[in-house]
Amino acid sequence: METSRRSLRPTARTATRTALALSAALALSLTAACSSSSGSKAANPAGGQTSAADALSTPTTLTFWTWVPSIQTTVDAFEKKYPNIKVNVVNAGQSAAEYTKLQTAIKAGSGGPDVAQIEYFALPQFALSKQVVDLTAYGAASLKSGYTASAWNQVALQGGIYGYPQDTGPLTMFYRTDIFKKLGLTPPTTWDEFATDAAKIHAADPTHYITSIDPGDAGGVDSLIWQAGGKPYQTTGSTSVTVNLKDTGSAKFAALWTSLLSKKLVDPTPGWTTDWWKSMGSGKYAMWIAGAWAPGSLETTIAATKGEWAAAPVPQWTAGAGASAENGGSSDAVVSTSTHKAAAAAFAAWLNSSTDGAASLNSIGLFPATTALLDSPTFLDQTFPFFNGQKANQVFADSSKAVTAGWQYLPYQVYANSIFKDSVGQAIANGSDLTGALGTWQSAISQYGTQQGFTVANG
């Protein structure tokens, strides 16, 4: 009894000490925010910024637009810590629905939130039009070291910092262990093996497929191109961009998936539909390549398949290369029409950077963007009953570290993605040539960009 207690104590103490050190680091960074903002106040009196510490002790009500349903628990913890700040959590819709609202509200100058959840692919659009605030003035730069490089890269745009990473989606292969076992296959480690397995799985049962590819999901295709080393979108100046959906990565993606689709070895059923979930549950699909946010969806929607799934690294183009990409993920940005920008920035910083905030976000199913959590043994050793006890976080964390650097989204990616289904989506649906379809998509993207006043260079 005594020994076990003694053995427990140091661990608990270490944990407390780590927590203390981390909160001290946060306090320091908030102080840094304070000093840097007072510095910028002197330089830029029109800004009218107050320090984070002041802002957090002034009674303020913030409005936070987010679609994460259980985030209230994290917000409650914040309000407990900073009782002067009241945060009004509003689910104003998800993704495109929210962005439409947000843009309208910002244009009108009222009715918008103070802090808004914005996906990485949409953030450049809001940053370019200055609809969200550059957080550099609030000391965001000092928090950089707390985040993974790829997450930070998504918010550090156009010379500023336009949000705090809230969650990420390192690309992962989720596969059905029962199906692979039955066919005597091992999960593919390269895309060549993937193609071979696809043929074997389909040959064993013509109604079965290795996986599906969603003709409506531009983000999914972007992730696959990203993982293949493609960098089709580059912002070269404040009004100039390059679009090249024919680069090496895009070409590799197009060649593989055109071949798979034309031989009907992958299924082009739109994702998230009842039809698709039915196939996921019945074993019609042997795998799902998705972000590390997927476990929550699998667990709640097809609970009956518990124990039959496992997580593995995404297949590689060169054996052992260990290249990954992001699929999804979002940030919290401070909206330009907010009248409480300092408090809003401090709230967003706490929510995503503090140990408590990040741990709480993870507990409600968001995959962390902070290195402290990604490296913590408690996080890495967590077992997933749905994955038959696998320590799946290790796979996700490795994928997170392996994300290929240099990916960028267009400053009008929301529109570009919305017209994806007219060209590439159609080609996926009828199994025709993806190279040509990517070219068509590129022309449409370039044309729109030019109309919007961008100088568009085609690669």
Added chain:
Amino acid sequence: MTVAMALMLAYTLLPLLWLVMSSTKNSDSLFSSFGLWFGHGFSFFHNVHEVLTYDNGIYVRWLGNTVLYAVVGAGGAAALAALGGYGLAKYEFRGKRAVFGAVIGAITVPTTALAVPTYLLYSKIGIVNTPWAVIIPALASPFGLYLMRVYAMEAVPDSLLEAARIDGASELRTFFTISLRLLAPGFVTVLLFTLVATWNNYFLPLIVLNNPQWFPLTVGLSQWNTQTMGPQTGATLDLYPMVITGSLLAIIPLVVAFLLLQRYWQSGLAAGSVKQ
């Protein structure tokens, strides 16, 4: 012909059957059983309970909002259309053709195109995020006005109005005691049109309302639905059955409204009232 009718019937009823059947299933059963028949287990009452209680019963609030928007918006629109259409059909005044032309022109402007300007306007006068932002645009139904004008021209005989005038009835009294009854079938038609339009209105409420407390069912359900597509956070959240059951419950009031209003939907009320 019969085959075509049967196909049409199947086309109309199969989705409804799917909806009814699916509302009795939980997620597991939903994704593992045949869509047009019961699955294993009967979760209908559980689903209804989930729908009505999730997030402090926000669904009930959305239902109430939708009823409010539909009754005030659609009822008001039908009333205004009846007044306007009758006026345009039965009275001579300067600028009548211009007014009518403007109304016809208004039909051609899609409401979606007006949503953003509407928001900017409402933001200026401070009614964004209030029920007024949905109700006021719903009150204007150019198509309803057009329909009522055409209907009033046919259904209300001029000689009947002249008879009323000779008997000394005021114009307002004539309208309420005589014309409105003759206009009833047209009025109900317009009411049903505007009711369906307001009940199903999506884009305008989506834009002008940011607070979920004021959402109508369309926006609320679509929000639940998009929430199923993407990382599902919170282990207890099982939104698919809720979206489906919520959709089923959402169409019931509309079906009831149709059944109730149907009997007022007869024409030829004025037949034989005057000798032409």
